Amino acid sequence: MKIAIDKKLCNGNGLCVKACPVGAITLKNGQAVIDHEKCDLDGICIPACPNEAIALEDE
Ligand code: SF4
Numbered sequence: 001m002k003i004a005i006d007k008k009l010c011n012g013n014g015l016c017v018k019a020c021p022v023g024a025i026t027l028k029n030g031q032a033v034i035d036h037e038k039c040d041l042d043g044i045c046i047p048a049c050p051n052e053a054i055a056l057e058d059e
Pocket of ligand 1: 020022023024034039041044
């Protein structure tokens, strides 16, 4: 499993960046980017996104 960002839905508001307890999300060119090395798949960022741009997906 991995956390995936839907680029069509992400508007770069940065709410997931603040929500992630391990600092696994950064903004690049106005889009959230997940560092999969740091992400521990806790799912905290999923409800933090009002645009529903974040989901847990099969790899
Ligand atoms: S699932 Fe958890 S650790 Fe991974 S990016 Fe989201 S908030 Fe951070």
